[in-house]
Amino acid sequence: MPIKIPDQLPARKTLEQEGVTVMTETAAIRQDIRPLQIGLLNLMPNKIRTEVQMARLVGASPLQVELTLVRIGQHKAKNTPEDHLLAFYKTWEEVRHRKFDGFIITGAPIELLDFEEVAYWNEMQQILDWTVTNVHSSMNVCWGAMAAINHFHGVPKYALDKKAFGVYRHNNLNPASPYLNGFSDDFQIPVSRWTEVRDSDIDPATGLEVLMKSDETGVCLVHEAYCNRLYIFNHIEYDSFSLAEEYHRDVAQGKPIEIPHNYFPEDNPEAEPQNRWRSHAHLLFGNWINTLYQTTPYDMSKIGDDRTMNRGGD
Known part of the structure; x- marks a missing residue:
């Protein structure tokens, strides 16, 4: 089954060119099934690019998925046209009455700020409790994962001496996990962050399980059975050129940045990088959506009925 997104969303053309099956809103209405409802809280500056990256992975599922784009209501985007936001996004206040089978919270380039210094932190906390x-x-992805695991479990983030930047090998710590079905014993994932969470702060007694880890960049993926949460601290959703664009942008701005690790052929920033993580990105998102489909209530009004506002592990 295809992904259902607004007919005029710019991501549609890119996805169709890549062979992702995209359903029109009109055609979706004719199908007598309940599509999975997935929300995307997009905190990234280049929202259009992030829409494509996430929709590419969500749309590869054989299930029909309806993607709702969500933004922070208290924050004005600087890098996305206002008419795009008005046409395709809902503020969280506009969707807070709804229930979702799945909800993705992206990263944001604000890692070095304390959480309390983030302008929209109060709304972010409300959204996390609402989930x-x-x-x-x-x-929850990158900064979104750090924010969520700190909010629910008090796990701190630490500033790094230099940016963790490049493509790093990761280990599969639990091949029996439904989220790692089909994963190799080791695989490569893009990393781009100035902060980290540490394995020593993740207490299994609180219901947290580390599923992926890198010897060089530490914890990557954590699962929490309570509320079916995933915390992924690296950018498995990145496309082939995301790291290159970040590198060339920082060089042009005179910022201190090293050539991304294990990314450009022969470390030549003028060479075209090869994507060595695409298949595992599709696996992770496909496994997540499959698990959603198998476990979510058919009657969406029942989502969350068995939970309280106690935080995971309490």
Whole structure:
């Protein structure tokens, strides 16, 4: 089954060119099934690019998925046209009455700020608490993962001496996990962050399980059975050129940045990088959506009925 997104969303053309099956809103209405409802809280500056990256992975599922784009209401985007936001996005206040099978919270380039210094932190905390009762399963990415695991479990983030930047080998710590079905014993994932969470702060007694880890960059993926949460601290959703664009942008701005690790052929930043993580990105998102489909209530009003506002592990 295809992904259902707004007919005029710019991501549609890119996805169709890549062979992703995209359903029109009109055609979706004719199908007598309940599509999975997935929300994307997009905190990234280049929202259009992030829409494509996430929709590419969500849309590869054989299930029909309806993607709702969500933004922070208290924050004005600087890098995305206002008419795009008005045409395709809902503020969280506009969707807080709804329930979702899945909800993705992206990263944001604000890692070095303390959480309390983030302009929209109060709204972010409300959204995280809202996911307990209104979302069957959430996937929190990079800064979104750090914010969520700190909010629910008090796990701190630490500034790095230099940016963790490049493509790094990761280990599969639990091949029996439904989220790692089909994963190799080791695989490569893009990393781009100035901060980290540490394995020593992740207490299994609170219901947290580390599923992926790198010897060089540490914890990557954590699962929490309570509320079916995933915390992924690296950018498995990145496309082939994301790291290159970050590198060339920082060089042009005179920022200190090293050539991304294990990314450009022969470390030549003028060479075209090869994507060595695409298949595992599709596996992770496909496994997540399959798990959603198998476990979410058919009656969406029942999502969250068995939960309280107690935080995971309490």
